[in-house]
Amino acid sequence: MTWQWTVYTLPLLLAFGLLCLVAVYLAVRWRQDEGVPGIALATGLVTCLAVTLGWYVLELSAVPFETKVLFNQLQYLGLAPLTAFMLAYVLVYIGRGDLLTPRTYAVLFVPPLLTILAVFTYDLHWQFWTDVAVDTNSTYAMLVNEHGTAYLGFFAYTAAYAFTSLGLLVRKAIDARGVHRRQICAMIVGILAPLTGGFVYVFGPIPQHYPTPTYVAFVVTAVAFSWPVFRLDLFGLVPIAHRTLLEQMDDGVVACDENGVIVTANEGAATMLGSTQSGMIGAHVEDVLVPLLDKRTRFEFEDETATTNETELDEDSIPEAAIGDGDGxxxxxxxxxxxxVSVTRLRQSDQPVGRLVTLTDVTERHTRTQQLQSQNTYLDEFAEVVSHDIATPLGVIENRAQLIELTNDPEHVDDIFDSTERIQQLMDDLLELARQGRAIDEIEPTDLESIVRETWDGVDSEGAGLVVESSSRVLASRSRCRQLLENLLKNALIHGPGPQPEPAESDEVIGGQREGNSVASAERAADLTIRVGALPGGFYLEDDGVGIPEADRSTVFEQGYTDDPEGTGLGLAIVARIVDAHGWSIRATESESGGARFEVTDVETVSNEDGAPVATR
Incomplete structure (x- = not known):
């Protein structure tokens, strides 16, 4: 067999060697099952390039007609399915591998199979080539093919696959950053070069002694694919976090490149951050994560090292925990x-490629933890009351029982009864305190005027006056709201009139209470007026009594606080529990008349027509 050496042989042979090296490298990774998406398609793609270019080098080097024709036919074993492998890999690369069903593969690879069949039977139908000959008039013996209808069909689907791949890659390149943009540029060059050569070969005037432009362009493709494979992990590193995986995750995921520019984000992250996926992609991660950084933790992205350092901030925003080396x-x-929030450095083949920010909604877990902590606090408070407040009346009972046993004097029985009533009152208030600290399951629009009237009818007002200055509606648990109002009203009725005077010696004792005290208490309460009205985002209850000393206003809601020797000190503590369970706030202050005023705020209200002030006596 006669061979020839051309000036084109060496560069084509070097390109063939590069492609073989890349094909073997990818095949090894594929066989090692590294789990890289699309690695099998990438191996097939580069193998097709190597097969095509290898047989063309042999065709170019051979001289006999039959040998050239055979090598030319064998080229199509790689050339015909080349763009089908390319399009399939591009779909995986951009995260649309879900489109590659068995039917899709059939659509992609049936035309290449028909092309190969037409090539190897060309002399039976002469539809692929209408004429084949060897031109020996120039310096080298070159095979000359005249294209038929089937060849134009082959060129049409090849160009269509190539243009589709280019379009998908260009669209992806708009959102890509860093290493992935460089990968995409390499693939675009690798596709565009032979595509351009193909158009020149089919439609341009090419001298017969020139090699096929498509194959010459494969030298560019070999370089465009080979260098990025080893420098940018082309065909091994696909874009960060496939869209299919992202959308199936309940957690929010934000991925950024080395410059801190977000390259992808899922719907979960967009929802948590109050944004949209399209609005996040292309933005800087620090700008997007502002709600999570709390103005104290800042990302600093540098060119190569991509480390994260603390920046000098003002006194109000000193970093508490900068994310060292991108993790935190x-x-x-x-x-x-x-x-x-979890920030993780991403690396591929020991190359830093960006950061992955994972957002996990732990609201429910956090709520359960808070509830458990509250329950533990309640248990501690309960134990404190049992060990302290109940111990005193129990001691009285024990002492009086011993006196009765020793003296047989029944006058000590009254002290025992008083102590048991004291214990019962403490137990009732403790149970109520525990109930009101539980979480609220359901709330409903509650008319403030109606529930105040209803509560007022259930307490012993002792002739005091009530004025309701608002008929607004609040979202609340009706039963707990009534308990809150009842405790505030009782507090005003008991403490508003001021300390009860010492009983006179002449006051007659009736049922354990001096008659003079009862009359005086009713007379003092009759001079008291309680007002209930609306506030922006809440309501208030105030009286015109003696008020609360300013020094005590911050402690009146603490368990055990009372200025009444007979009181349990749990009434306002229960109020605070109900307020906390609703997520409201409460504070004690002074009314315009100098009495006590309690303001409940952070209350969600429902629009309602204001009614005229209603006075109840």
Whole structure:
């Protein structure tokens, strides 16, 4: 067999060697089952390139006609399915591998199979080539093919696959950053070069002694694919976090490149951050994560090292925990949500490629933890009351029982009864305190005027006056709201008139209470007026009594606080529990008349027509 050496042989042979090296490298990774998406398609793609270019080098080097024709036919074993492998891999690369069903593969690879069949039977139908000959008039013996209808069909689907791949890659390149943009540029060059050569070969005037432009362009493709494979992990590193995986995750995921620019984000992250996926992609991660950084933790992205350093901030925003080397975890609150944030450095083939920020909604877990902590606090408070407040009346009972046993004097029985009533009152208030600290399951629009009237009718007002200055509606648990109002009203009726005077010696004792005290208490309460009205985002209850000393206003809601020797000190503590269970706030202050005023705020109200002030006596 006669061979020839051309000036084109060496560069084509070097390109063939590069492609063989890349094909073997990818095949090894594929066989090692590294789990890289699309690695099998990438191996097939590069193998097709190597097969095509290898047989063309042999065709170019051979001289006999039959040998050239055979090598030309064998080229199509790689050339015909080349763009089908390319399009399939591009679909995986951009995260649309879900489109590659058995039917899709059939649509992609049936035309290449028909092309190969037409090539190897060309001399039976002469539809692929209408004429084949060897031109020996120039310096080298070159095979010359005249294209038929079937060849134009082959060129049409090849160009269509190539243009589709280019379009998908260009669209992906708009959102890509860093290493992935460089990968995409390499693939675009690798596709565009032979595509351009193919158009020149089919439609341009090419001298017969020139090699096929498509194959010459494969030299560019070999370089465009080979260098990025080993430098950028082309065909091994697909874009960060496939869209299919992202959308199936309950957690929020934000991925950014080395410059801190977000390259992908899922719907969960967009929802947590109050944004959209399209609005997040392309933005800087620090700008997007502002609600989670709490103005104290800042990302600093540098060119190569991509480290994260603390920046000098003002006194109000000194970093508490900068994310060293891109890794870190913290918890942030956004609105009513509690979110765990985890930042992880991403590396591929020992190359830093960006950061992955994972957002996990832990609101429910956080709520359960708070409830458990509250329950533990309640248990501690209960134990404190039992060990302290109940111990005193129990001691009285024990002492009086011993006196009765020793003296047989029944006058000590009254002290025992008083102590048992004291214990019963403490137990009732403790149970109520525990109940009101539980979480509220359901709330409903509650008319403030009607529930105040209803509560007022159930307490012993002793002639005091009530004025309701608002008929607004609040979202609350009706039963607990009534308990709150009842405790505030009782507190005003008991403490508003001021300390009870010492009984006179002449006062007659009736049922354990001096008659003079009862009359005086009713007379003092009759001079008291209680007002209930609306506030922006809440309501208030005030009286015109003696008020609360300013020094005591911050402690009146603490368990055990009371200025009444007979009181349990749990009434306002129960009020505070009900307020906390609703998520409201309460504070004690002074009314315009100098009495006590309690303001409940952070209350969600329902629009309602204001009614005229209503006075009840």
């Amino acid at each position: 975890e913290w918890t942030a609150t956004v609105g009513n949500r509690v979110i765990d």
